[in-house]
Structures are given as C-alpha cells and as structure tokens.
Amino acid sequence: MDAIGEETGETVHLSVTRGDRVVQVAQVDSTYLLGTRDWTEVDVPAHCSALGKVLLAWGALALPAAPLEQPTEATITTLTGLRRDGARTRDRGWSVTVDELELGLTGVAAPVFGVHGDVVAALGISGPTSRLEGRLDELGRLLSAHARALSTLLRGSNHGSAHEKVVVA
Known part of the structure; x- marks a missing residue:
C-alpha cells in the first residue's frame, strides 16, 4: 500500500467484508493537501464505493436490497444497473x-483473491475527481497489478491464476 501511495500520491485503501458491510482495515494517506479523509471509521453504502463494487461484483457481498440509497445524482440506484456495472467491473x-458517493470524489479498486480463488479483499485508491478522472485506466491497471501480487502472496506459488473463480451477480 505504501508503494502505491508513493507512486500515485493518492489515498490507498484495503477493505474486507464483515457481514453485509465493507470494512476498511488499512489506509495510506494522500501526499496531496487536497486528499480524502480517514475512511477507517466511516460506513458507506457498498454500491457507491469502488471498494464495495469490487466486493459486490465478485460475490463477496450479496447485492443490496432495493431501493438503493442515492447520495448523488451519479449513484447507480437500480439492481439492473448495479449488475451491469458489476459485469463491466469483472470484464x-x-x-x-466517479461522483457516486460524493460530488468531487472518485475511487478505483481491484480485487484481492484468496487461497480458494474467491475475493477476500479490495485494494483501492480515492481522491478528487479533477485529479483522478484522466487516470482511471492507468490507476486500474496499477491496482490490478498490486492486487495480483498480493493475491499471489496469499495463495502461495502452487495456485493458478487469480481470476479463476468468477461470480455472476
């Protein structure tokens, strides 16, 4: 996480599930003056956070019951829309x-796979939309590479690809 923070300058997060909630277990703060807050004690709806969307897309969290909370106009508010977003996420x-939890806040996250090929955590970055919007693909690829490395450490060298188990929500 420190390496990602140093490379990007952005706030880096690691989250897991606890029941039907997304719980942030570690954070590396942004090096910018304008960054994001400490999210370790904040409970946000999974469907409008990048970390939660990873956990939903790979089935580590069950889809929430409708109706979905809508913190901003950009928030996905239908289960059909959330399923479609989950398919894009897995692809x-x-x-x-982008602006789904709060206007001006963007997040990107990638799955961390455990020993059995299931998603056990999400590794993410968040920051101001104005700073991240042109870097989403770059940040997604960077997080994916770090998440794969972490998955490999968790799984050991005797396991195959980290993308073996795909769950369709």
Whole structure:
C-alpha cells in the first residue's frame, strides 16, 4: 500500500467484508493537501464505493436490497444497473466510482483473491475527481497489478491464476 501511495500520491485503501458491510482495515494517506479523509471509521453504502463494487461484483457481498440509497445524482440506484456495472467491473478487472458517493470524489479498486480463488479483499485508491478522472485506466491497471501480487502472496506459488473463480451477480 505504501508503494502505491508513493507512486500515485493518492489515498490507498484495503477493505474486507464483515457481514453485509465493507470494512476498511488499512489506509495510506494522500501526499496531496487536497486528499480524502480517514475512511477507517466511516460506513458507506457498498454500491457507491469502488471498494464495495469490487466486493459486490465478485460475490463477496450479496447485492443490496432495493431501493438503493442515492447520495448523488451519479449513484447507480437500480439492481439492473448495479449488475451491469458489476459485469463491466469483472470484464476490465477493476471498479470505478466517479461522483457516486460524493460530488468531487472518485475511487478505483481491484480485487484481492484468496487461497480458494474467491475475493477476500479490495485494494483501492480515492481522491478528487479533477485529479483522478484522466487516470482511471492507468490507476486500474496499477491496482490490478498490486492486487495480483498480493493475491499471489496469499495463495502461495502452487495456485493458478487469480481470476479463476468468477461470480455472476
């Protein structure tokens, strides 16, 4: 996480599930004056955070019950829309939120796979939309590479690809 923070300058997050919630277990703060807050004690709806969307897309979290909370106009508010977003997330290998939790806040996150090929965590970056919007693909690829390395460490060298188990929500 420190390496990602140093490379990007952005706030880096690691989250897991606890019941039906996304719980942030570690954070590396942004090097910029304008960054994001400490999210370790903040409970946000999974469907409008990049970390939560990873956990939803790979089935580590069940889809929430409708109706979905709508913090901003950009928030996905239908289960059909959330399923479609989950398919895009799995196809590209990372999730994106732009102004969905809060106007001006963007997040990108990638899945961390465990020993059995299931998603056990999400590794993400968040920051101001104005600074991240032109870098989403770059950040997604960077996070995916770091998440794959972490997955490999968790799985050991005797396991195959980290993308073996795909869950369709």
